Amino acid sequence: MQSTIRIIGIDPGLRRMGWGVIDTLGNTLRFVDSGTILSDGDADLASRLCQLHDGLADIIHLHKPDEAAVEQTFVNKDAVATLKLGQARGIAMLVPARAGLKVAEYAPNAVKKSVIGVGHGEKQQIHMMIKVLMPKATFKGNDAADALAIAICHAHNRQSFAGSLAHRIAAATA
Numbered sequence: 001m002q003s004t005i006r007i008i009g010i011d012p013g014l015r016r017m018g019w020g021v022i023d024t025l026g027n028t029l030r031f032v033d034s035g036t037i038l039s040d041g042d043a044d045l046a047s048r049l050c051q052l053h054d055g056l057a058d059i060i061h062l063h064k065p066d067e068a069a070v071e072q073t074f075v076n077k078d079a080v081a082t083l084k085l086g087q088a089r090g091i092a093m094l095v096p097a098r099a100g101l102k103v104a105e106y107a108p109n110a111v112k113k114s115v116i117g118v119g120h121g122e123k124q125q126i127h128m129m130i131k132v133l134m135p136k137a138t139f140k141g142n143d144a145a146d147a148l149a150i151a152i153c154h155a156h157n158r159q160s161f162a163g164s165l166a167h168r169i170a171a172a173t174a
Contacts, residue, residue, distance in 0.1 A: 002026055005158070008065040008096065009151030010056070011143050012073065012089040015041060017052050018143025021063045022134065024155040031137035033063060034144040045084065049091055056095040068096035069104045069154035071111060071146065106153050111146075114153035 004025045011018035020034040037055035039048035060068075070092045073085050096103050109119035115133075116125045123142050126149050130137050133152060139145045 005067060005155075006032065006063065006065045007151045007154050007158075008060065008063065008068045008101075009147040009149065009154065010068060010070045010092040010096070011146040011150060012070060012085065012092040013143060014048060014052075014084050014088040015039060016141070016143045017056065017088060017092060018141070018145070018147035019056065019059050020139065020144055020148030020151045021059075021065060022148065022151045022155065024158075029134050029152060029155055031134040031148070034137070034139045034148055035059070036141055036143045045087070049087060052088060052091045053095060056091065057099075060096060060099050060101075065096070065101060067104070067154065067158065068101045069106060069150045070096075071150050072105050072107045074108060104154050104158070106150060106157070110157075111149050111153040114156045115149045 002025055004023050006021060006023050009020045009022070015038065017037040018034070019037065021032040023030040023032055037052055037059070039051040043051070070089065073082070073089050076082055093103050112121045112126065113119045116129050123145070127145050130139070130145060130148050130152070134148075137148060139148060
């Protein structure tokens with residue numbers, strides 16, 4: 001007998017960290033909640049990371065997800081911006097891991113392919129498909145929509161993630 005799995009998708013960002021929570025039962029997806037955690041752009045980096053940490057910890061405590069999925073970062077031309085994004089991504093992975101959740105990572109193209117069927121697409125296509133997959137979904141802005149897309153991607157791929165994780169654990173204990 002299957003049970004409902006609650007998934008939080010996280011779209012890391014230093015200014016805005018999107019989050020989206022869905023429930024999945026078999027092939028059925030149900031929207032739970034979504035939003036964006038904001039950091040104070042005038043604050044120092046350490047304070048901003050604390051704001052993201054505390055905000056995400058509150059969301060995880062409130063919604064009690066079973067699993068988490070985080071979008072992988074891509075490298076861009078600005079090394080300083082990439083490093084800062086990597087630090088925000090570290091928070092996005094640390095908080096659910098500290099809460100005892102398995103954390104999956106997905107490349108942006110894998111998320112798009114899982115949601116809209118192709119690896120390259122516009123934000124508007126992602127928004128539209130989220131509404132098709134979960135008509136009751138609400139989200140303000142691209143960060144929350146992207147986080148929901150990450151959660152949907154994980155819902156579609158979680159069986160292979162679980163198998164891969166079990167294989168890595170078995171190999172590490174052998």
